[in-house]
Amino acid sequence: MYVCICNAVTEDDVYGCMASGACNSAKDVKAACGMKPGCGSCTKRIHAMVSEFRTASELADALTGGPHPLTAVPEPTAPEQIPAEAIAPESERDRKGAAPPTAA
């Protein structure tokens, strides 16, 4: 849904700007979305969206203990580098062709 008809800015555009962390005010959102001065009827709606987003972010931080920094995901280990003792016993039985255990 459009938030600003004059600049064709949608709710997704505004939420995207706020989620990037660069926008803490309606003025920041307007600048980040590249909005030019227009009729101004969207300003109240953008203020409300920023306020809702900040409240939600603060609540999430309070519940989770604060924002967590992004961490790099380690490179996956190649299968040939995995020690044999780390492989599940079922995998070794399957390679040798042994029948899986049956229920008694």
Ligand code: FES
């Ligand atoms: S609706 Fe945003 S400036 Fe007109």
